Structure formats: structure tokens, C-alpha cells
Amino acid sequence: xxxxxxxxxFLVCSLFLLSFSANAELSIQITQGSDNPIPIxxxxxxxxxxxxxxxxxxxxxxxxxEQVGEFSPLSRSNMLSMPSGEQEVFYSDWRLLAQxxxxxxxxxxxxxxxxxQVQYEFFDINREIKLAGEVLTGSxxxxxxxxxxISNVVFEQVTGxxxxxxxxxxxxxxxxxxxxxxxFRLEKSDYDGQRAQILLESVEPIMSxxxxxxxxxxxxxxxxxxxxxxxxxxxATGDRRQITNYPNLNSSPEWSPDGTKLAMVLSxxxxxxxxxxxxxxxxxxxxxxxxxxxxxxxxxxxxxxIVFMSERTGQxxxxxxxxxxxxxxxxxxxxxxxxxxxAKFLPDGVNLVHVRRETRQDPNYQIAVLNIxxxxxxxxxxxxxxxxxxxxxxxxxxxxxxKFNGRGVLDAVSIDGAVRFRLPSTQGDVREPAWSPxxx
Amino acid sequence: MTKQSIxxxxxxxxxxxxxxxxxxxxxxxxxxxxxxxxxSSNSDSSNNGSARTNPGSTSGQLTQEEIRAxxxxxxxxxYFDFDIAEFKPADRETLSFHARDLAANSSKRIRLExxxxxxxxxxxxxxxxxxxxxxxxxxxxxxxxxxxQIEVVSYGExxxxxxxxxxxxxxxxxRVEVVSR
Numbered sequence: 111x112x113x114x115x116x117x118x119x120f121l122v123c124s125l126f127l128l129s130f131s132a133n134a135e136l137s138i139q140i141t142q143g144s145d146n147p148i149p150i151x152x153x154x155x156x157x158x159x160x161x162x163x164x165x166x167x168x169x170x171x172x173x174x175x176e177q178v179g180e181f182s183p184l185s186r187s188n189m190l191s192m193p194s195g196e197q198e199v200f201y202s203d204w205r206l207l208a209q210x211x212x213x214x215x216x217x218x219x220x221x222x223x224x225x226x227q228v229q230y231e232f233f234d235i236n237r238e239i240k241l242a243g244e245v246l247t248g249s250x251x252x253x254x255x256x257x258x259x260i261s262n263v264v265f266e267q268v269t270g271x272x273x274x275x276x277x278x279x280x281x282x283x284x285x286x287x288x289x290x291x292x293x294f295r296l297e298k299s300d301y302d303g304q305r306a307q308i309l310l311e312s313v314e315p316i317m318s319x320x321x322x323x324x325x326x327x328x329x330x331x332x333x334x335x336x337x338x339x340x341x342x343x344x345x346a347t348g349d350r351r352q353i354t355n356y357p358n359l360n361s362s363p364e365w366s367p368d369g370t371k372l373a374m375v376l377s378x379x380x381x382x383x384x385x386x387x388x389x390x391x392x393x394x395x396x397x398x399x400x401x402x403x404x405x406x407x408x409x410x411x412x413x414x415x416i417v418f419m420s421e422r423t424g425q426x427x428x429x430x431x432x433x434x435x436x437x438x439x440x441x442x443x444x445x446x447x448x449x450x451x452x453a454k455f456l457p458d459g460v461n462l463v464h465v466r467r468e469t470r471q472d473p474n475y476q477i478a479v480l481n482i483x484x485x486x487x488x489x490x491x492x493x494x495x496x497x498x499x500x501x502x503x504x505x506x507x508x509x510x511x512x513k514f515n516g517r518g519v520l521d522a523v524s525i526d527g528a529v530r531f532r533l534p535s536t537q538g539d540v541r542e543p544a545w546s547p548x549x550x
Numbered sequence: 551m552t553k554q555s556i557x558x559x560x561x562x563x564x565x566x567x568x569x570x571x572x573x574x575x576x577x578x579x580x581x582x583x584x585x586x587x588x589x590s591s592n593s594d595s596s597n598n599g600s601a602r603t604n605p606g607s608t609s610g611q612l613t614q615e616e617i618r619a620x621x622x623x624x625x626x627x628x629y630f631d632f633d634i635a636e637f638k639p640a641d642r643e644t645l646s647f648h649a650r651d652l653a654a655n656s657s658k659r660i661r662l663e664x665x666x667x668x669x670x671x672x673x674x675x676x677x678x679x680x681x682x683x684x685x686x687x688x689x690x691x692x693x694x695x696x697x698x699q700i701e702v703v704s705y706g707e708x709x710x711x712x713x714x715x716x717x718x719x720x721x722x723x724x725r726v727e728v729v730s731r
Contacts (some may be wrong), residue, residue, distance in 0.1 A: 187694040286713070294641070303709040315708035317672060337703055357703060359680050363675050375673065419674065426674060451671045475669065495715070497671050498567055516714060542672065 145183035145528065148210050148268060150175060152185060155169065155215040155228065156194035157372065163217065164250060170257035171213065175264065175274045177302065177522075178507060179529025184209055189418075196231050196240060204235045211235060213264060225249055228256050231367065233265055241267045257463060274502045277301045278546045279509060279521060280309075280319040280328055285538035293538075296330060298345065301502070301545070303533035309343060310350075322365050326548045327371060329353075329363035340374060353387070362405055366413040367484040373397075373407035373416055385416050399437040410452035417443070417462070419451045428453040430466060443482055448472070450480075452497065457527065465497050477510050479525065490527040500545040508545040580653070603702040622647030627711075628686065635681035635690070637726065645689050649726060655693030659731040662686050664704040665711070667720035673708055679704030686726050701731070 118550075152172045155211040157163055175181035190203045204212050212418040215230035224467040231243035242263050246256045248370030255276065262273030285294045312438065314333035319327060322342075329342050340363045343350035354360040355484060359377040366373065372387045384397040384407045397416055398404040403426075406419040408509040415432045419441075420430075428444040428451075431437070443462060444450035453464035456479070466478040466489065480487050499510045502522075509522040514532070523530045533540070622644040628637050637645065652658055664679030678692070683702045692696055712719040 284708075292709070315705060317676070317706075317708065333705070333708075359676065359703065361676055375677070377677075379681060381682065402673065403681070405673045405677050406671065419671075426670075451668070451674055467670075477672075483581070495668065514714065 119130070120240065120397075147182060147469060148180055149209065149219065150181050150211040150213070150264075150268075151184040151189065151209045153189065153192050153194070153214045154450075155217050155230070156192075157217045159217070159219045159226070160178060161416055163226075163253065165253035165255040165257065167215065167260070170254060171261045172262065173257060173263060173302065174261035177529075177531045178265070179524050181325055194371075195229075196233075196243075197232075201233075201235055201238045205531060208355075209235050211241075213260070214258070214460045220247060226253070228260075230252075230260050232267060233534070239395075254300065256298070258280040266397055271506060272418050272504045272548070274301060274504045274506065274548070278325075278455075278502050278549065279303075279544070280321065280544040281511075281540055282316050282319065282542045283538040283540050284315075284518070289311075291395070294466045295538075298328075309345065309348070316544065318362050319508060321546050323367055323369045323546055324549055325546050328544075329365060331361050331363065340371075342371070366409050367411055371413070375405045382407075384416060386416070388526065395433070397431060397437070399434065400439070406452045410455060411457065411459055417453050417455065419453065426451045427451050428462065444480060446485075446487070449475075453500065454499070454501065456501060461500045461525070463501060463508055465499065469504075477508060477523065483508050488527060489534070490523045491521070491523070491530075493521075498542045500547050504547045508540075509545055511541040511543060525546055552559050583699050590708045617649060619641065619647045619651070623651055628726045628728075629721060630682055630726070631677075632669075632720070632724065635678060637682070642689075645686060648692050649690045649693030652690060652696070654697070656696065659701070661701045661703060661731050663727045663729055663731040664702070664727050665723055665727070666707050667706045667723040668710065670717075673707075676704050676706030676708075679706045679729040682706050682724075686716045686728075 111213060117130045126261050137225045154168045154170045172183040176183055182316065184207060190207065191198070193199045193214050195214065201210065201215065212233040212235055212545050213230060215228060216398050217228050220227050225247050227245050227247045229245045232241045233239065234241050246259060248256055258275040261275040265271065265273035265275070278298055279301055280296065280298050283297055285293045286292055291313055294312045294314065295308050295309055296310040296316050296319055297306050309328065310332070312332060312334050314336065315332040319328050319330045324348070327342055327344055329340060331338050332341055339352055339360050340354040341350050341352050347535065354374065356376050356378040359382055361374060362375040364373040370389055372389055374385055375382050376385050377383070381401050382403050382405050382406050383399055384399055386395045387393070398418065398420070400422050402418060404418055404420045408417045410417065415427060415430055419426050420429050426449045427442060429440045429442050431440045443453070444464070447466050447468055448470045449467040451465040453462050455462055460481055460483055462480045462482055464478055464480065465475055467475050475496055476493070477496045477499045478487055478489040479489045491510070491512070491513055493512045495513045496510050499508045503506055505525065507522050509520055511518055512521050513519070518541045520533045520540050521530060582728035590630040625644050628641045630637065652660065662681030668677050680702065683704055687702050689701055691699060707723070710719070710723045711725065712722045
């Protein structure tokens with residue numbers, strides 16, 4: 111485990127970005143829970159040092175586990191004992207409370223330094239065994255990172271799926287100031303909306319943030335020159351460069367999974383079509399060629415094909431094309447919707463997440479998943495203006511933008527539709543979430 | 551961040567100086583009006599024959615045609631139906647006046663800003679806004695304007711004219727704005 115290393119590199123970044131810290135923090139709200147969650151006890155971690163710690167690690171772990179829906183953490187007031195290490199654990203206490211799993215821990219100052227060390231242990235109550243345990247070291251400003259790291263371990267031990275609690279999100283906030291002025295911000299935060307930082311501010315629109323597969327850079331569209339142009343910005347340093355200046359529309363940048371190319375939409379040759387720019391040679395390849403709108407490119411996992419939306423048959427539908435194939439050689443993926451838009455594959459390469467308007471009469475735009483082998487469609491949301499779905503790096507949840515009380519908010523839903531949570535902001539319209547890849 | 555705000559100030563200055571230029575170049579109203587009449591009689595073959603120039607106009611008195619042209623040029627926002635990229639037939643005559651005005655004033659530059667309502671995805675609306683602006687662009691060119699006089703940009707759903715989820719707000723947001731540069 112290279113947590114110490116990754117935490118210290120994180121420290122450098124966070125110091126750098128401290129001054130840009132956004133005042134409008136998001137906070138989580140669970141709007142729909144799982145039917146059959148796993149009971150788990152997360153005991154408050156004991157703290158041996160002086161003073162009060164800025165973060166409550168066990169509370170952060172509880173929030174993490176509850177938000178994704180698979181777990182039902184035991185209320186602290188119902189605990190019969192509060193062990194902080196293995197020797198204090200009595201399995202019978204926890205069996206009595208019908209708990210399946212138990213997490214305990216303690217936090218100490220590292221002698222002679224400003225660092226703290228967090229020791230945690232994780233137990234299976236039914237089998238009466240310790241499943242995991244280690245000591246993590248970091249500064250007090252990194253307690254949230256340590257807590258999310260522990261959540262990852264717990265999640266993976268129980269579900270077999272890698273946890274995404276240390277991942278982050280990018281999103282755009284539009285704050286209406288007066289009829290002449292709206293402020294746009296590109297922000298980054300933890301996956302749960304905490305620790306928001308401003309990456310870019312502008313009085314002109316900012317759109318379509320896309321993570322590089324390393325998580326180090328972001329590509330986006332900014333109208334700062336009065337025209338939509340694509341930029342790439344280093345997240346830690348803030349260094350940025352404009353990478354397109356083609357006539358007309360330059361939009362929808364999307365990094366290939368292998369990191370070598372950027373798919374984009376350009377209308378320099380008449381109408382919006384899909385292009386791919388090689389990021390080392392800057393060579394530009396035209397992928398689609400159709401007089402009607404082609405847009406919203408996304409990549410297949412092998413970086414060899416592009417999924418996109420086209421209105422070539424009259425209404426927006428989803429198509430796929432292999433790079434290097436003739437522009438006529440497109441495969442249509444959706445048929446049974448009035449409009450299907452903004453599609454991307456889950457990591458399994460079979461399930462296609464998209465925005466769906468079922469019929470012409472039904473005015474709702476919702477997030478749905480189409481299995482392209484069985485053609486089964488599951489609609490995951492029940493609000494009416496849902497868009498910009500973005501998939502968590504472990505494929506377990508989808509974050510998307512919707513409207514609540516007339517304001518743009520971010521919601522997340524599990525891929526089976528069972529669990530949902532919301533990240534409300536205190537100011538402005540929040541939109542276009544982009545979930546990071548695994549960052550460590 | 552500071553760099554950004556400096557850029558904004560710079561841009562503001564540029565915009566201001568552009569305005570100043572436009573203001574300077576359109577000082578002689580009478581001359582422009584005369585040229586406008588000329589332009590309209592030139593292009594009336596391709597039009598509905600409404601260019602009834604009044605040769606007997608006395609000095610200081612605007613002709614019927616000139617009044618209609620002035621009113622037409624005052625309309626700078628054109629609204630669109632849902633999911634439709636073509637401007638409404640009712641706006642044809644007004645846009646013809648805009649085209650003649652551009653044809654008659656070759657130094658004049660405009661920007662067509664296309665917008666959509668919030669339904670549908672952002673990227674789709676960005677593309678749709680461009681199609682809307684292009685439908686106006688093509689009409690202006692066919693009617694005498696030069697391509698080099700017109701810049702087209704789409705804002706998609708990013709700059710609504712009216713907030714809210716009502717049909718009324720949506721219909722005000724599906725628009726192309728003619729902006730002088």
C-alpha cells in the first residue's frame with residue numbers, strides 16, 4: 111500500500127489549491143436507500159492526542175458506506191461497547207445486535223512529528239475473523255483521505271468490488287449575478303462534494319469537463335474568447351493551454367482511455383461531426399461525415415471505437431463507429447426511444463448508459479441503461495430533466511445532473527437504480543458532473 | 551485567476567473599442583439611408599417585391615420603406631419552435647431588411663448567436679443552436695450579405711434569456727440574436 115506516498119503528493123497539491131478553496135460546499139443527502147442493506151457497525155475511532163480532531167473518521171466511513179446503499183451502519187447510540195482494537199472486541203456483543211461486520215480503530219500522534227497514524231481493524235462477525243487491518247499515516251488535513259481509503263477497504267472486502275470513495279468529481283457551476291452577468295466556475299471536489307476547489311472562473315460559459323485517464327489533467331470547453339474552444343488544464347498546477355481554434359463549433363472533448371487522443375466535435379466542415387486529435391502529433395482525423403448533427407462522443411474501453419449521438423435518422427439516436435472505418439460504416443445501437451442521447455459504456459462494455467426520452471409525447475429526459483446483447487432497458491431515474499451521466503470508476507454508480515426546485519443539482523444512482531443520493535450546493539446551478547478515474 | 555481577470559478587462563476594452571469603431575463608422579445617417587435604399591432596390595429581384603422606393607421623398611422625411619427598414623432592423627431576436635432549426639416564415643421579411651442593410655454597408659459586421667431551451671442534452675443544444683444561427687446566416691447571404699460580415703456562435707442552453715421550466719421561458723430561450731460588432 112503506497113498510501114503514504116500518495117498522501118504526501120496530495121498534500122503538495124492541496125497546499126497549492128488551498129487559496130482557491132470554494133466557499134460553496136456540497137453536502138450529501140440520501141434520497142433513496144437499498145431494500146436489503148448489510149448491517150455494519152463502525153465504532154468511533156479512539157483519539158489519544160490532545161484537542162479535538164477536525165474530522166470524525168468513523169462518521170465519514172459511515173457516510174460513505176450508507177451513500178452507496180449496500181450498507182446500513184449501526185447507530186452509535188445502540189452500541190453495547192466501543193472497542194478500538196482487536197483485544198477489546200467481543201463478537202457476541204455484535205451478534206446480539208445482528209451486525210454482519212465491525213470496523214474499529216484508533217488515532218495517535220506520530221511521535222516527534224505533526225503526522226497522525228490511524229490504525230483500523232475490520233472483522234467478520236459471523237465467521238469471527240479479522241478481514242483487514244493496517245496503519246495509515248498522514249497529516250491532520252488528510253484525515254478525510256484516510257477515512258475514504260478505509261471505506262475502500264471495507265467496500266472491497268464485503269462486495270468484492272473496488273471502492274471508489276477516494277475518487278473525485280469535476281463539475282460546472284453557473285451562478286446568476288444579474289441580467290448582464292452569470293459567473294461560470296469549473297470546480298473539483300471529493301466524490302461526496304466535500305473540499306470543493308475552483309479550477310477556473312469565467313464570465314463566459316464553461317462546458318464539458320473530461321478527465322484524462324491519469325486524473326492529472328482536465329479537458330473542457332471555454333467561451334472566454336467569445337467562441338467555444340477546447341483547453342487542457344493541469345489540475346495540480348493550473349497550467350493550461352488552448353488546444354483547438356477551428357472555425358465554428360469546438361466542443362465535447364473526451365479523452366481516449368489510453369490517454370493518447372482526444373475525441374471532439376467540430377463543425378469546421380459545415381455541420382457538427384466527430385473528430386479525433388492525436389495529443390502527441392496534433393494530427394486531426396475526421397471520424398464521421400454527415401450533414402446532420404453528430405455529437406457527444408465517448409470511447410469504448412479499447413480506445414478503438416467511438417460511441418456517439420446522431421440525428422441522421424431524424425431524431426437523436428446512438429451509434430458506434432470504429433476508428434479508421436469508412437464514415438458510412440456505423441452501427442446503430444438504439445432503436446426503441448424517441449430520443450437517445452449522451453451514451454457511454456459501463457466498464458463491462460455491454461451496458462450502455464444514456465439519456466433517454468421514451469416517446470414524443472413524454473417530455474421527460476431520464477438516465478437509462480441499455481444492455482446491447484439482451485436489448486433490455488432499465489430506466490434509473492424518475493425526474494424529468496436528467497442529463498450528463500458520468501460513471502464511477504468501479505462502475506457501481508452514475509452521477510448525473512438534474513433540476514430540483516428549479517435549480518441544477520447533482521444526483522447519483524446505483525446501476526441497478528436501487529440507491530440514490532444528492533449533492534445539493536448552496537449557490538448556483540450545478541451541472542455536468544465528470545467522475546474521475548481511480549486516482550491511487 | 552488574476553490572469554483571467556486581466557484578460558476579461560482586455561476583452562472589455564476590445565469590445566468597447568469595437569463599439570467606438572461602429573459608432574464612428576455610422577456617423578452619416580443620411581448617406582447610410584440612401585445606400586440602404588439602393589441596396590434594397592438591387593436585391594428586390596430575389597424578394598417579395600415589397601421594395602417600393604418612393605422617389606418623391608422630401609428632405610428629412612422618411613419614406614414608408616425606410617420606416618419599415620428601421621423597424622425591421624430594430625428586431626434583433628428571432629424565436630424558434632421546439633427542436634426546429636429553421637427560423638419562422640413570419641421573420642422572413644424582417645431578415646430581408648437585415649440582409650439588405652448588410653449588403654448596403656459592407657463595413658458592417660454582425661454576430662449571430664444561437665440558443666436553445668434546456669430540454670435535451672447540452673451538447674445537442676449547442677449543435678442545435680449552431681444550426682439555428684446557420685439558418686439565419688444562409689438566408690442573409692442569399693439575400694445579399696457577405697459571409698465575411700457575419701460571425702456565427704452557438705451558446706446552446708448556456709445563456710437562457712429567461713430562467714425557469716415554463717413553456718413561456720423555453721419559447722423565449724429558443725432564439726437567434728443578431729448582435730452588432
